[in-house]
Amino acid sequence: MTHHLRAQDPEQFDETFLPSVPTPPAAHPKVLRDELVAAAEWVSRYLSDLPTGPVNRPMPAEHRARLRAGRLGREPGDLGGVLEFVRDKIAPYPTGNGHPAFFAWINSPPAPAGVIAELLACTINATCGMGENALMDLERGTVRMLASLAGLPQGTGGVLTSGGSMANLLALATARTWFLTRRGSGDGAAYDRDHARLTVYYSAQAHMSVAKAASCIGLPAHRLRPVATDASDRMDLAALRAAITADLDAGLLPFCTVSTLGTTATGAVDPLEPITEVCRSAGMWHHADGAWGGLGATVPALAPLYRGVGGLDSMTVDPHKTLSVPVGCGALLVSDPEHLHTAFAHQASYLVADEADGADAAPWLSHATIELTRPGTRALALWATLHHLGRDGVAGMLTQQLALAAELRERIVAEPRLDLLAGGPWPVACFRIADPRCVAPDALHTHVARRVQENGRAYLATVTVRGRTVLRACVCNYRTTSEELDLLVREVLHAADADGRPGPAVKGQRSNGR
Structure with missing residues (x-):
């Protein structure tokens, strides 16, 4: 039997209350191997069976309540319970x-x-924030791979992040420090005076994480x-110039303009080169939020839209979007990493x-971000995915998704x-019934989207475009x-019919919504 430690006099320590047998997290090598094999077999089956199952399943209220309760038993559990729990309690919801x-x-x-x-990275369990280790150097290398794919110049550096929101936060914080340091107001009363006057500019179609990042670095909403x-849903250059001049x-x-490469709602790409020219003339930083579309320069069909991408000061890229790296892998790329x-x-x-790290040691990556403890899973998962794809595979996967979205838009126009x-x-289509x-067309589209989701055979959402609620479908799955x-x-037409609306439309009565 395992004994448990109990409270003792501070001056005493009774060794008889130490555990007498090994306790978790240790595991016998054979037990560990058997559980890893079982988990690997389940993962393979799960991924293989995904396309034949429902896209989404509603979670029973009682099951949701049990997950939220967080009750921990007193006795240790066996490792086999982990796979059983995931299989029965997590994976079904x-x-x-993952579904095409x-x-x-x-x-x-x-x-x-x-x-x-x-x-594999979890097994090594190295931190990519402090100390020198191979995964930290691998992160530096994968950042350079991303920069090359994005069309950024030699010498670009950066860090991997949890996602685009963290990358945008780091970018705005870096831009602020750069701007104030150049003005000689990096600290003291000058900092307080100038920080209270900073303004940031971004497309009205920008991701909400940009405004959130600005708030996190201390900029109030009125600035x-x-x-x-x-x-075309691209940032209006005349409006940008007018706003800067007025301020x-x-x-x-x-101090900073944020352009968007692939807006969330409609997939638009802001005009990079002209925005950079505006920023240079005003002494501003130009950051591009390319969480979705940061790698567009690799795709021949999109490359003209990315002319001037090498002139950016920084860029956000989300490998867990366009590259299908597991969730939790974003990146901030900076033309001059010293600014980080x-x-x-x-x-x-x-x-x-x-x-002992030697003359070739580089600054720890914790010096380029707010995180000290940083997982090595990001670097290895990104490297493995890029290794498996190659540069041509990256371009090919994105091109396939663009082609499918064009096909979807053609189907919508023909219906x-x-x-x-x-x-x-x-690769996105915004459309209406x-x-x-x-x-009440806005309510209709919200209802239709919910009905499609509940039916479980396909899944799409709604978004507001030009003041109207529309159905939005994007393609970002390599299995679609x-x-x-x-x-x-x-499914969309079926959901509309199930609501008793809209019924067959008479050609000539359609509104093109433009």
Whole structure:
């Protein structure tokens, strides 16, 4: 029997109360091997069977309550219970992004290489924040691979992050430090004076994480400038110039513009080179949120939209979106990585680089981000996925998704009961149900999306485009085929019919929504 420690006099320690047999987390090598084999077999079956199952299943309220309760038993459990728990309690209720008929958000499925790499990286369990180890150097290398794919210049550096939100936060914090340091107001009263006048600019179509990041670095809402977009949902350059000029005239300090490469709603790409010119003329930092579309320069069909990408100061990329790396792998790429060190490097006596690291040692990655403890899973999963794809595979996967989205938009245009409102160049389609009799079209589309989700055969969501609630479908799964596109259209029409609306539309009565 295992004995448990109990409270003792502070001056005494009775060794008889130490455990007499090994306790978790240790495990016999054979037990560990058997459980790993069983888990691997289940993973293989799960991924293989995904396309034949439902996209999403509603979770019973009582099951949700049990998961939330968080009750921990007193006695140790056996390792076999982990796989059993995942198989029976977690896997049946996914977000749905592993399924090829999932079109709701930009959440890709995990690529096989990333699944294997995450297990291996967890086994090594090195931190990529402090100390020198192979996974930290691998992260530096994978960052350079991403920079090359994105079309950024030699010497670009950066860090892997938990996702685009963290990358955008780091970018704005870096831009702020760069701007204030150049003005000689990096600290003291000058800092307080100038920080209170900083303004940031971004497309009205920008991801909400940009405004959240600005708030996190201390910018109030009245100094955030969402800039109007044009008919193609791209940032309007005249509006950007006017906003900057007005703020300068008011004594404010424009310090950063954030462009978007692949807007969440419609997949639009802001004009990079002209925005950079505006930033240079005003002494501002230009950050591009390319969480979705940061690697567009690798795709021949998109490359013209990325002219001037090498002139960016920083870029966000999300490998767990376009590359299908397991969730938790974003990246911030910075043309001059020294700006990251200026913004985030802090010293502590218990964190001093070892002289044994040699003359080729680089600054620890914790000096380029706010994280000290950083998982090596990001670097290895990204490297493994890139290794498995190669540069041509990256371009090929993105090209396939663009082609499928174009095909979906063609299907929508050809269907008399649907209206295409927006979409592209990134793989997304925003559309509405054509029904001139409907008195509450926004509510109708919300209801149809929910009904499609509940039916479980396909999954899409809604978004607001030009003041109207529309159905939105994006393609970001390498397993999606034309069959899933047909299925999606059928499910949308079926859901509309099940609601008693809209019924067959008469050609000529359609509204094109533009």
